[in-house]
Amino acid sequence: MTRPLDGVTVVAVEQAVAAPLATRALADLGARVIKVERVEGGDFARGYDHAVHGTGAHFVWLNRGKESIALDLKTAEGRDVVRRLVAKADVFLQNLAPGAADRLGFGDLRAGRPELVVVNLSGFGAGGPMEHRKAYDMLIQAEAGLIAITGTPETPVKTGIPTADIASGMYCSQAVLAALLRRWRTGEGATIEVSMLEATVEWMGYALYTQMYAGNQPARMGLSHSSIAPYDAFPTRDGQLLIGVQNDSGWRTLVTDVLDAPGLADDPRFVTNVARVAHRAECDAAVAARTVRWTNAELDARLADAGVPAAQLKEVGQVVEHPQLRARDRWRKVGTEFAQVDALLPPVTFADVEARMGDVPALGQHTHALLVESGVDADDYLRRGIAGC
Incomplete structure (x- = not known):
């Protein structure tokens, strides 16, 4: 062709x-x-x-x-x-x-x-x-x-x-x-x-518009995100896993179906993304306290089964052998x-x-x-x- x-x-x-x-x-x-x-x-x-x-x-x-x-x-x-x-x-x-x-x-x-x-x-x-x-x-x-x-x-x-x-x-x-x-x-x-x-x-992109129209210099967040929570690396028994929850239904799925903590779903500090960002430290601590119960492989599988966005922090050598590629x-x-x-x-x-x-x-x-x-x-x-x- x-x-x-x-x-x-x-x-x-x-x-x-x-x-x-x-x-x-x-x-x-x-x-x-x-x-x-x-x-x-x-x-x-x-x-x-x-x-x-x-x-x-x-x-x-x-x-x-x-x-x-x-x-x-x-x-x-x-x-x-x-x-x-x-x-x-x-x-x-x-x-x-x-x-x-x-x-x-x-x-x-x-x-x-x-x-x-x-x-x-x-x-x-x-x-x-x-x-x-x-x-x-x-x-x-x-x-x-x-x-x-x-x-x-x-x-x-x-x-x-x-x-x-x-x-x-x-x-x-x-x-x-x-x-x-x-x-x-x-x-x-x-x-x-x-x-x-x-x-x-x-x-x-968004950082420029945030500065122009909100007057705020976007903060350096490391692996985190200035507008979304939880969105970071969280500890496991043998490493860490990246988890990103971009909406409120995703939060409910994460804490109910993955972390076995349904009480967090309706916690007023966490029920909306705006609230979670305002209480980021508490939100991240609540997630981290539970993710550490599983190994990387175990937690990754639970997150995938539930449809919660997550990723393993791969070294470049692992990318060369990436199973998807x-x-x-x-x-x-x-x-x-x-x-x-x-x-x-x-x-x-x-x-x-x-x-x-x-x-x-x-x-x-x-x-x-x-x-x-x-x-x-x-x-x-x-x-x-x-x-x-």
Whole structure:
């Protein structure tokens, strides 16, 4: 069966996390993604670590299914190759340093091709006092207020994954799909801007509206929730289990059917969520005094049977072997420069076709073929250092 983006070509001058995540999503859907890298070292993410059989974990995660061409964009010839590739492409996406794309001459790519989709991903967006500031995930999390509401009351922390990168990368791929849909209807391309700051502030959601309209800085709650109770980790005989009760009927089920404490169901301190939040410490103590009677496995089973939302606090190693992922056959083998590795299928599943789980390219692996495709003297460019492989 045909994948959704079969026949679409994307040229990406990209590095790190955000833009590569966007283009990997497009590659998974069938697009041909040509990744332009530096001759010396390539994408910075290649060198973050060597965790995956000698290849960086970030790079393996973000770059499967792409073709790599290594070019020296400081040379006119290198820049010309990019323009030649873009001349036959549907999408051009870049996340270079602020202003770099214009300085390299990539700011006018739609001048002769109005049907082209161009996506410019930056930290803070064009204009404004922070336009030229460097943007890393942690810095964006701080500027967006995410760190201020993450962690414990005593200690703010960043999220354990690059949330700002992921948010902006997802919006980039979403924008490309929308632009292609419009182009297929009208013939018109698009020039799109995505800001990491704005993507992350959007994800602040309810916290932002709470601040704007209630005047309250949302508190850092650890595993708890500022508006819901009980919603936290509770002790068992051999560990702890996360329980989240989001409505009053769920509370009644928890205390009656799971904790064998029906008297708590109509306790005026706990009968509504508003009351439970107001008496959070007492509510949590009442739940904890009872959850500790069972082991993790026993309590987890009781909660599942009763339909009360709960989860075990899994380590990453346990997630790798997660029974739900294994039962749904979500792992596939992909090639890397040094070895075959396991990779997780994308979360979007089409009933009639599977995502294209292509190999992770070595630096410049496709340089020679792409130079030939561009119509230049590949051997000469490689000999002169304009390109690498």
